Amino acid sequence: MAYTDIAKGILKDNIKSAIYIDENAREFNQDTATLTGAAEENLSLELYTKFKDSGVSLESIKYTSGNEANVGWINYCLDNRDLILLDWHLDGQSGEIQSLKILDKIIKKQNIHFCVIYTSEDNLDDVF
Secondary structure, eight states: OOHHHHHHHHHHHHOOEEEEEETTOOOTTOOGGGOOOOHHHHHHHHHHHHHHHTTOEEEEEEOOTTGGGOHHHHHHHHTTOSEEEEESOSBTTBOHHHHHHHHHHHHTOTTOOEEEEEOOOSOHHHHO
């Protein structure tokens, strides 16, 4: 069995609940009149479908400024989750500090074993 097959099996067996955090995410209860046409709104739906087809529950959460300091919001997003998909730029082309504050809370959670930081940033050295 190849390494990638083993890795995929581990992920499939261990990820059952995920959350997608982005300032442009489309929440599933969001009124369509409030949609902005952001690419992340469509990405929310695409991710939901792909995760559902893989047997993983995914929730999309729209980040708003200050959420990283809201204990209730943090607990809701991080409790009982196996995977976090976190936008690097939580405020347009900035918001890295907010992402880092959330990431700090993620790494302190015993239940979260997987976190993906994603970005449209061309220079990934800046992210690293």
